[in-house]
Every structure is written in structure tokens, then in C-alpha cells.
Amino acid sequence: MVKNDNDSGESMETVEPIGLRVVIRKDEDKKETKGGIQLPDNIEIPTITGRIVSVSAEVEISAELPLRQYDKVLFNPKGAIPVDFEGDNRLFVVDVEHVVAVFRKT
Numbered sequence: 001m002v003k004n005d006n007d008s009g010e011s012m013e014t015v016e017p018i019g020l021r022v023v024i025r026k027d028e029d030k031k032e033t034k035g036g037i038q039l040p041d042n043i044e045i046p047t048i049t050g051r052i053v054s055v056s057a058e059v060e061i062s063a064e065l066p067l068r069q070y071d072k073v074l075f076n077p078k079g080a081i082p083v084d085f086e087g088d089n090r091l092f093v094v095d096v097e098h099v100v101a102v103f104r105k106t
Helices: 057-061
Strands: 002-004 013-015 021-026 049-055 072-075 080-082 091-095 099-103
16 A cells, blocks of 8 residues: 655545556666766656555465565556656556566575
């Protein structure tokens, strides 16, 4: 469940994925190449990695899906549904079939 605090004192808004879906906070687009070259403000390297901030109940109980909250993942952005929840709009609801890799430390 992802929460958004409302400054006006109203109740908080939450986002809970349903079905085989997760909510991912997309990493910031890069402004510098790996070689250290700074890119102009109007050019960014698209990033398709992020952190899972919420998983559906169905994903959470599935032994076949190795996805857990806070996992860093690589995902296909074409299948991502943006959530108009934050000003920077980096939250996306993603079907688990569009999550293509999980980063693990060994």
C-alpha cells in the first residue's frame, strides 16, 4: 500500500494493486553517462528500473513470484500505468509479466 499525506488534514489516499500487479517507484532518469559526461537538461537516459513499493495480496502469497516489497527491479515501461499520485509522477502500476528482472545481492 502506498500512502500520500494530504496537507489539508483530510484522510490519506492509498494505492493498492489488484491481481498480479505491483506498484513501482521508477528510479530517476540519469543526467550523466557512465563515462561522466553531463547531459543537457532536455536530454535524459531513460531508466526502466525502480523499487517495488507495494505488492498485491495475490503476488504476496504466490510462491512462484519472487517479487517482494522494496525489491529493485527492471521493468518494461510500455506495460506500466502511471499513477497521478505525486507531483513527480514516478509511481507506476505494473503487471508482474512486465517485470523482467529482480536485482539480488549474492
